[in-house]
Amino acid sequence: MLGINYNKIASNSVGYKSEFEMQSMDFEEFLWAKGYGQDLLDELLEHMRNSTPLNQATMNVMNELFLDYCILGGMPKVVSTYIEQKKFQGTLQLQKELIEDYKEDIKKYVKGIDKTKVLNVFNNIPVQLAKENKKFQISKVAKGAKFKDYWGCIEWLNDSGIINICQCLHTPDLPLKGNYEDDKYKVYFKDTGLLIASLDEESQEDLRANKNMNVYKGALEL
Numbered sequence: 001m002l003g004i005n006y007n008k009i010a011s012n013s014v015g016y017k018s019e020f021e022m023q024s025m026d027f028e029e030f031l032w033a034k035g036y037g038q039d040l041l042d043e044l045l046e047h048m049r050n051s052t053p054l055n056q057a058t059m060n061v062m063n064e065l066f067l068d069y070c071i072l073g074g075m076p077k078v079v080s081t082y083i084e085q086k087k088f089q090g091t092l093q094l095q096k097e098l099i100e101d102y103k104e105d106i107k108k109y110v111k112g113i114d115k116t117k118v119l120n121v122f123n124n125i126p127v128q129l130a131k132e133n134k135k136f137q138i139s140k141v142a143k144g145a146k147f148k149d150y151w152g153c154i155e156w157l158n159d160s161g162i163i164n165i166c167q168c169l170h171t172p173d174l175p176l177k178g179n180y181e182d183d184k185y186k187v188y189f190k191d192t193g194l195l196i197a198s199l200d201e202e203s204q205e206d207l208r209a210n211k212n213m214n215v216y217k218g219a220l221e222l
Contacts, residue, residue, distance in 0.1 A: 025074030073193020095197035136187040
């Protein structure tokens, strides 16, 4: 989150530096970490490109691994702990610690807008995904909350790499941005594991024990 602390940067040496955006591991990187080779990944990609089915045995394995990835997310320490122990034990505690670290960073680095409002938005993400209407509603974040007072908080979280904003479209035509419905959008944590770690204990247990992605009224359903 240090990258969002713009006011600390004295100058920008144009042409003398390269920028890289670091994110949590994606599914491909998760498979690498699990020891799967590039040949298999290339085969999976080829099937996707050609819209051809995998054989049932491979499909079963990949589906199981993808469910594990959704529950764990892609934070390196969480993934390495899972791989070393070959079970979920200990990963939830790491995820909860990361969530608390995010909250502490918000308190430390937010400048120019109300830190409490940013935290309110952050804490409301799993709450709003549990509702029948999963559209993010600023009016539900706090009593009397208005768009003009809170949109900057959502943008800050998006710029910091914590969340994804999923816009509703008038029509699914290119360019997609030209078809956004500005007042209809969902907000997710960028890392699925951290989203799941923020749910209530019963939902977490159902996910980890039974891999039931239909909890939270289908908000996490694949």
